[in-house]
Amino acid sequence: MRAWQRPDIPTLPGRSAAPRIHDTASERQVEAGETHAARLYVCGITPYDATHLGHAATYLAFDTLQRVWRDAGLAVHYAQNVTDVDDPLLERAAATGVDWRTLAEEQVELFRADMEALAIIPPYHYVAVTEVIDEIAAAVCALWDAGTAYAVDAPDALPAPDGKPGSDIYFDIAAAAATSPWQVGDESNLDRETMLALFAERGGDPERPGKRDALDPLLWRAARAGEPAWESRVGAGRPGWHIECSVIALQELGTDFTVQGGGSDLIFPHHDMSAGHAAALSGRPLAQVFSHAGMVAYEGHKMSKSLGNLVLVSRLRADGTDPRAIRLALLAQHYRADWEWTDAQLTDAEDRLQRWEAAFGGTATVGSRDSIDVLDALRAALTDDLDTPQALAVTDAAANAGVTDPALLRDAIDALLGIRL
Known part of the structure; x- marks a missing residue:
């Protein structure tokens, strides 16, 4: 699948250190x-x-990580999926009378345009789930053969060609824990009661009859009438949620990759179970670090599709908002914090953008603050768990004092913060 155009990123003098970021699994800062x-x-x-x-804040957090890595001289191999077949998408398509493929294509194109406008570095591997169905089906079959998957009767499923009732395929977390370097909860550090509550809230089915453990997640959903389905050795159907990311990540990045990222609402069950699937398939940990961005609220509640309290990047852009101001408003919040969006934050970001353009733009006057010192302070802030609020404060102070080389600071702001002045 095509991603979006990569922004040009200036090269800066010197090098950043490798960043230290918070690892959810170990609950401490680690070098990444x-x-x-x-x-x-x-x-x-x-x-x-x-x-x-909320989407934009998450992808901006890991865009910042990429920029620090690149400034440290590291090559970055970045992969991202698109869940272009799943219950919520199919339900929305049915409710609006739009073919699910058309809805997915339209929304992915909108996402591309928003990411490009926000100067987000695209993934090198941008993979739709529907592009790797065969690979996912093969992984499910491998888990079945290894004894870490089992069938649960699905009375509402279409019958198999031999006339037998269809079955959904589930991941056996106990069997996986006995044969791989993974235990449920390794990534989330949650107790079972909390896991059960979140599992029910976030797409799981703890009450499903026939499961060996209430937390066992779905690997392969048997074909139902009116739903897309693909053939596999375990029956016609489509992937469960977690296995898709395990397969794409292993295929594009291999095991033990540097960082698994996403929003904090993915910690459990998605990242925990994705790690479990990958460990059962490979015998190795999925990732070295599990890093998560906080949730964005609006009008007193977490911004969510179910509540409909969404502030859309495309709508802000259509109303004439400079995408750089949107980016600055998001950078003003620490990536791990939960926070609430307000119009005042956007106004503050627009004011900050004007001050920076005056201080570091093409007609800026030379000041007394050493630009290399400012660059060092920017790097220090960002290598400390991607502290973008501190980086903005450093840049604000430099704008107030004036710098010896405004062009260097202009390049630094572009390269490290993604704001082109």
Whole structure:
């Protein structure tokens, strides 16, 4: 699948250090970055109601990580999926009378345009689930053969060609824990009661009869009338949610990759179970670091599709908002924080953009603050768990004092913060 156009990124003098970021699994800051390269997987959108500011904040967080890695001299291998077949997408398509493929294509194109406008570095591997159905089906069959998957009767499924009732295929978390370097909860650090509650809230089915464990997640959903389905050795059907990311990540990045990223609402069950699937398939951990962005609220509630309290990047852009101001408003919040969007934040970002253009733009006057010192302070802020609020404060102070080389600061702001003045 085609991604979007990559922004031009200036090269700066010197090098950043490797960043230290918060690892959800170990609950501490760790250095993220291998010797010469870094491998990143960030879970992509289910393509409907794209792109709201919660999406944008998450992809901006890991765009910042990429920029620090590149400034440190690392090659970055970045993969992202698109969940272009899933229950929420199919339900939206049915409710609006639009073919699910058409809805997915339209929303992915809108997402591309928003990401390009926000100067987000695109993934090198941008993979739709429907492009790797055969690979996912093969992975499900491999888990079945290894004894870490089992069937649950699905009375509403279409019968198999031999006339037998259809069955959904589930992942056996106990069997996987006995044979791989993974236990449920390794990535989330949650107790079972909390996991059960979140599992029910976030697409799981803990009450399903026939499951061996209430937390066992769906691997392969048997074909139902009116739903898309593909053939496999375990029956016609379509992928469950978590296995798709495991397969795409292993295919594009391999095991033990540097960072698995996404919003904090993916910690459990999605990232926990994706890691479990990958460990059962490969015998190795999925990723070295699990990193998560906070949630964005609006009008007192977490911004969500179900509530409909979405602020869309495309709508802001259509109303004439400079995408750089949207980016600055998001950068003003620490990526791990939960926060609430207000119009005042956008106004503050527009004011900041004007000040920076006056201080560092083409007609800026030379000041007394050493530009290399400012660059060092920017790098120090961003390598400390991607502290963009501190980076903005450093830049504000430099704008107030004036710098010895405005052109260098202009390049630094572009390269590290993604704001082209």
